[in-house]
Amino acid sequence: MLRLLSFVVFLASWWIASLVVGDAKLPAPPAVLAAAVAEARSGALFFNLGVTLARVALAFTLAMTLGAAIGYLMGRVRLADRLGDPWLILLLNLPALVVIVLAYIWAGLTEAAAIAAIAINKLPTAVVTLREGTRALDPALEEMAAIFAVPRSRAFRHVILPQLAPYIAAAARSGLSLVWKIVLVAELLGRPNGVGFEIGVAFQLFDIPLLLAYSLTFAAVVLVIETVLVQPLEARLFRWRPHAA
Amino acid sequence: MRLDVDIARKTFINAAGERTDVLSGINFVLATGEVGVFIGPSGCGKSTMLRILTGLDHDFQGQVSRPADARIGMVFQEPRLLPWRSVEDNVRLAAPQAGAARLSQLFAALELNGHRNHFPHELSLGLARRVALARAFAVEPDILILDEPLASLDATLAANLRDQIAALVDNRSVTTMLVTHDIDDAVRLGDRLFFLSPRPAQILATVPILTPRAARSEADLNRIKADLARLNVVNV
Ligand SMILES: Nc1ncnc2c1ncn2[C@@H]1O[C@H](COP(=O)(O)OP(=O)(O)OP(=O)(O)O)[C@@H](O)[C@H]1O
Numbered sequence: 001m002l003r004l005l006s007f008v009v010f011l012a013s014w015w016i017a018s019l020v021v022g023d024a025k026l027p028a029p030p031a032v033l034a035a036a037v038a039e040a041r042s043g044a045l046f047f048n049l050g051v052t053l054a055r056v057a058l059a060f061t062l063a064m065t066l067g068a069a070i071g072y073l074m075g076r077v078r079l080a081d082r083l084g085d086p087w088l089i090l091l092l093n094l095p096a097l098v099v100i101v102l103a104y105i106w107a108g109l110t111e112a113a114a115i116a117a118i119a120i121n122k123l124p125t126a127v128v129t130l131r132e133g134t135r136a137l138d139p140a141l142e143e144m145a146a147i148f149a150v151p152r153s154r155a156f157r158h159v160i161l162p163q164l165a166p167y168i169a170a171a172a173r174s175g176l177s178l179v180w181k182i183v184l185v186a187e188l189l190g191r192p193n194g195v196g197f198e199i200g201v202a203f204q205l206f207d208i209p210l211l212l213a214y215s216l217t218f219a220a221v222v223l224v225i226e227t228v229l230v231q232p233l234e235a236r237l238f239r240w241r242p243h244a245a
Numbered sequence: 246m247r248l249d250v251d252i253a254r255k256t257f258i259n260a261a262g263e264r265t266d267v268l269s270g271i272n273f274v275l276a277t278g279e280v281g282v283f284i285g286p287s288g289c290g291k292s293t294m295l296r297i298l299t300g301l302d303h304d305f306q307g308q309v310s311r312p313a314d315a316r317i318g319m320v321f322q323e324p325r326l327l328p329w330r331s332v333e334d335n336v337r338l339a340a341p342q343a344g345a346a347r348l349s350q351l352f353a354a355l356e357l358n359g360h361r362n363h364f365p366h367e368l369s370l371g372l373a374r375r376v377a378l379a380r381a382f383a384v385e386p387d388i389l390i391l392d393e394p395l396a397s398l399d400a401t402l403a404a405n406l407r408d409q410i411a412a413l414v415d416n417r418s419v420t421t422m423l424v425t426h427d428i429d430d431a432v433r434l435g436d437r438l439f440f441l442s443p444r445p446a447q448i449l450a451t452v453p454i455l456t457p458r459a460a461r462s463e464a465d466l467n468r469i470k471a472d473l474a475r476l477n478v479v480n481v
């Protein structure tokens with residue numbers, strides 16, 4: 001209910017703003033809707049959204065798996081931490097644009113370069129978060145597992161993983177929002193399709209309704225994925241936690 | 246399972262680099278099925294000693310030998326349950342081989358039947374302690390280690406659990422170490438009582454109790470307690 005209200009307020013202020021600044025700069029909602037419908041009819045909207053989502057999924061999975069593994073290792077092994085730390089600081093502070101441009105230069109304007117560049121941008125934050133989580137593991141529970149001779153794999157699944165889960169969730173959440181932002185830049189700079197590419201085209205043609213149509217449908221997809229997928233998953237994961245009545 | 250313990254010294258080095266001796270001269274042998282009770286002032290090093298015995302801490306001078314294949318059941322001083330697993334799953338994780346019938350019997354005996362599906366944060370401390378006991382019993386241990394297992398339980402329940410421990414120990418001849426501050430628990434359960442000094446802990450006196458556990462009458466218990474009082478070691 002509250003969400004609906006805030007959506008209505010958003011639409012209304014958009015409409016009023018478009019009346020104030022004029023259609024040329026900010027088209028009214030119906031114009032954007034028409035552009036979106038036209039793109040949807042031709043199939044281009046779904047194709048480009050699909051391509052972008054596939055890139056997000058691939059880069060996100062790659063960065064999360066690799067980041068979690070490296071972060072766990074760095075949290076556990078002192079030497080790994082000392083070796084990895086300078087690289088981590090470098091990657092954390094490297095602007096996304098630099099990574100993307102370099103990836104395209106070194107690996108060509110390829111799909112692999114785009115996905116690698118997106119993944120590398122997300123990787124360091126995942127590493128840092130998981131390293132923090134690994135350092136915070138409760139030794140008392142691991143001692144318990146050791147005394148009762150719980151096999152390693154079972155101990156990892158039932159003792160370690162649940163403690164890392166909040167950190168994995170946090171890394172996934174912040175990582176996803178980072179990936180949403182960076183994927184469009186990577187597409188704009190070096191891919192012949194995807195939402196980022198289309199926005200680039202619309203920008204060059206100064207086709208603002210098209211630009212907004214892609215931006216808003218993309219934002220809507222992000223919103224839906226966050227509320228339908230990410231939030232329920234988190235709720236399920238942390239079912240055991242005490243609820244504030 | 247015989248347990249042979251000879252800890253010459255255990256030293257902690259704290260964050261400031263200062264060394265503190267915590268154990269100095271803990272020597273004893275427990276035969277199969279024997280119950281050793283350890284009584285000593287708070288902070289004297291009892292939990293530290295148990296960590297060494299179970300192999301969690303290797304950083305000490307001396308030697309501990311126990312059969313390599315010994316199954317250990319332990320009740321830690323704090324319950325150490327997995328907060329994200331139900332009571333039943335906590336027990337099953339430690340004792341995957343325990344059958345449904347055995348678990349039901351255990352949960353019934355420890356009055357945990359209504360709590361099998363609860364999560365640890367939904368339990369009182371006393372309940373959590375009983376779950377920790379259930380977990381230690383469920384593994385059918387060869388060596389049972391109990392670090393103040395009956396603290397924070399009311400007298401009736403404590404007596405009930407004490408009988409459960411005695412039954413388990415005698416049925417399966419479990420070599421047991423019990424840390425307690427309660428002389429009554431000590432004389433009812435122990436085969437041998439070890440009295441420890443303040444930190445750094447060493448064994449001040451060893452008092453064997455020759456009457457079998459099951460045969461001790463109230464009169465026997467009172468006589469043993471009176472003897473202990475005369476020994477003047479009970480300063481806990
Ligand atoms: N990791 C550690 N680093 C430094 N000192 C420690 C460490 N663990 C325990 N100690 C010290 O060793 C001493 C013995 O601790 P321990 O927990 O074994 O006592 P305890 O006999 O079990 O006491 P209580 O009856 O209160 O449980 C204490 O003085 C404690 O401060």
Ligand SMILES: [Mg+2]
Pocket residue numbers: 291292293322392
């Ligand atoms: Mg203790």
